[in-house]
Amino acid sequence: MADSASTGTVQDGTGVIMEEFSYDDAIVRKFLFATVIWGTVGMLVGLLIALQMADPRFNLGLSFTSFGRLRPLHTNAVIFAFAGNAFFCGAYYSTQRLLKARMFSDALSKFHFWGWQAIIVAAAVTLPLGLTQAKEYAELEWPIDLAIAVVWVAFAINFIGTMIRRRERHLYVAIWFYIASIVTVAVLHIFNNLSVPAGAFKSYSLYAGVQDAFMQWWYGHNAVAFFLTTPFLGLMYYFMPKAAGGPVFSYRLSILHFWSLVFLYIWAGPHHLHYTALPEWASTVGMLFSVMLWAPSWGGMINGLLTLRGAWQKVVDDPILKFFVVGITAYGMSTFEGPMLSIKSVNALAHYTDWIIAHVHTGALGWNGFMTFGMIYWLLPRIFQTKLFSKKLAELHFWIGTFGIILYVVAIYSAGVTQGLMWRAFDATGRLTYPDFVETVTRLIPMYWTRVAGGSLFIVGMLLFSYNILRTWQSRPARYDVPVVKAPRLTPVHREDGPKAAPIAGLLPAAVHRSWERKPILFTVLTALTVIVASLFEIIPTFLIKSNVPTIASVTPYTPLELYGRDIYIREGCVNCHSQMIRPLRYETERYGEYSKPGESVYEHPFLWGSRRIGPDLAREGGKYPNLWHVRHFANPQEIAANSIMPSYPQFATTPIPWAVIPKRVDAMAMLGVPYGEAINNAEAMARTQAAAIAADIEASGGPAGLEDREIVAIIAYMQRLGRDISAPTAVALVGDGEQP
């Protein structure tokens, strides 16, 4: 490959000083293995939760394998472990080559690698234990969040350091995408996770209700944008030309693509909150910026696909290009669908349904999955310095994977549309056609089984992939050849700079020299500014609480027992299946009751509006059923509704309430400004009184005795409180059983 014969720093005939260096591919290999291992784990967890939706017995009767706890594990594993490691793998490979420089610090690279894997392990342990912040894709509790920030900063320093030491004058567009991703993810992560700890692995979001929802979906949408989209676009702009053997179709377009995404994406988050209690102007901004994202995104797709112009015949017998073509097409499909789903009237149908799940999986399986597979197949012979074990297996992987995606996505689209239409159906008498929620679930079960089949095929492909990698790795050389690369040393002048540029490097003042080095920093700062200023533009007005969140006098904080019950709700991941946000739409208010008002959420740290209704909305659950109904329903939901797919929670009736933690939780809430008053000094006694009252009612109505110190009374206290404040004639007393039916 390289002219490894030469040694030392040399000057060529024209006096150019050449430097010798090598690329660090060991780190690329490490990230490659991590990608494949965590990808397989994350997808298998996905398969398990898909089975749980088809048949609740797959919850296995264990608290830490129930859907509510495993769903965040699945999403975190595929986003941060699979896609994250894939991004790092490709970024470490391409960055060094695009900058003609070894990574700034091998130690930081290793720290990044091992730190990230440790975080993944911590996630895999804490999420099944129910330690969660209950914010989607930001579930990990505060100690892990701190670790993520540290590792991410190490990565950023390593990356920027490499840019400063680069030997290539210009930064290729892929590097821009990487920088934007690194900077934005840091900003998103820090601001969305601000919280007040209430224990070693328990915290409450700094924001409440509408503001928290806003921050969360500013984060959530941009996590998709800057963790799953821009990093992979960077990879596309490097690996697609590599695999196709020619430069990108239009470099100009790639730059426009970049700036359009950076300018537009950051505003689009509120489209996740259409028809909720979010102010309507924010919803409109989110929709319009999403609509405007369509053309730039398709520009990127066209740019990627047309890079193959004149080379389409290569696709026939190259599995790598096949993966890229389908991956980029999936990007095009999901970036058309995204703007479409952000249109309010479409969103009214799709929100809370499986349609969103199908949309996400077009992106995750098609775009992130297939781009990763293509990239790794391309990398294998290069970083293991041997032949790919089997091209035929790679072909098979491609076809099985593609078929799996189609099966998955078609089934779940139809599930989403079916359920959305059933929810809004009215019969000839003006009543809901399907008033029983379970009916709308039962109808989906065959589609859920189809999803299991599609997902299984995708995983079979993943196993073929792993096997191919393993066999390729086995045929690696005893020692990897480390080619020596030569490139001219970093000097400040370039001919194109015109008459101002001095021809002899040595004569230039140091300031000019440094100005070149500062450029990547300047670029990074500008990108950060773009993102932060755009965010502020959207976020600041929602914090002007007086105009956006009209207060409701009868809304009061949860009692200490209800607060603990809410923590159980958070721990079990109930928010993954139950929304608490009734939209002002006739079919919603007929089914669930009065639509949710912004002022009802003012003490919701974090907000629990949810994004998916696998089960019914619970915003007005309080008082709907007797306490005994809840006791029986938690113990065995299928006893109450035969076709329910809810996991059972018999352990609530046996697990004792740890009374000592309740005052700590109340203190943390009070620190956030929740007006607890007397309850701060008296939390435990108040909780015990309320628990005894509920337990007595359960016993009196024919239920089991002795529940007054069990978790079941706490979660029932919370359930019975939901949505009642708004109709309370006066403020609900903090103590007492006044609100118990």
Next chain:
Amino acid sequence: MKLSDIMSNAGLSVFAEVALVLFVLAFLGIIWWVFRPGNARRWESDAQMPLDDLHPQQPRQREE
């Protein structure tokens, strides 16, 4: 004092409008920069960057 109260009283909403104007100007500037004929050669050589792992397309100094 709640965070929202602090934010309410800070009078920050004017920054939002300023930001929007700056944004539009910056984006227009970028479009101009991208389509400036003088930059065409730059894009041409930049696009070649991924294709050569060993030799810089735009070394920081190069006698031509």
Next chain:
Amino acid sequence: MSDKDRLIEHEYDGIQEYDNPMPRWWVIAFWATIVFSVAYALNLGGIGTGPGRIAEYETDMAAWRAAYPQETPVLSAEALLAVAAEPTSVAAGQAVYEVNCVACHAADGGGGIGPNLTDAFWIHGGAITDLYVVITEGVLAKGMPPWGRTLAAEDVAAVTSYVWSLYGTTPAAPKDPEGDPVER
């Protein structure tokens, strides 16, 4: 070296990579989305937020309430007893009961979460009109849903007649009596 060869080949071919124009339809779409967004934001030409989601909801609700006044008709005891005397309506009521009521009152009416429906004890009155009202309006404090909102009027009457017919049957696991005895 292969990468370098390809690079040279490309330069040799003289391919003009950088002035590739975007497809016309793409350019039109790009501007169309911007025009749409501006029009929407300013509520031009019938697109846009219009009166807003709350106002639209209230208009929709008012129109719907006018079209379907949902009051379940008030029926006299005679009318209800006449329905209860029809075997077909009792059978229809049983079907409604099995879908909606068994979770709390058991399949044979013996009760569980809710009270026993077979004995002579009634919490909210034991006349057939009382049954009808409780089923229609529910008892919010006890967790009995207002079925008049979800069931058609004839279904409410049918299920009332079915519950009426359960009197005096012997369920497998009867719940203890609640409320006051009512002679029939």
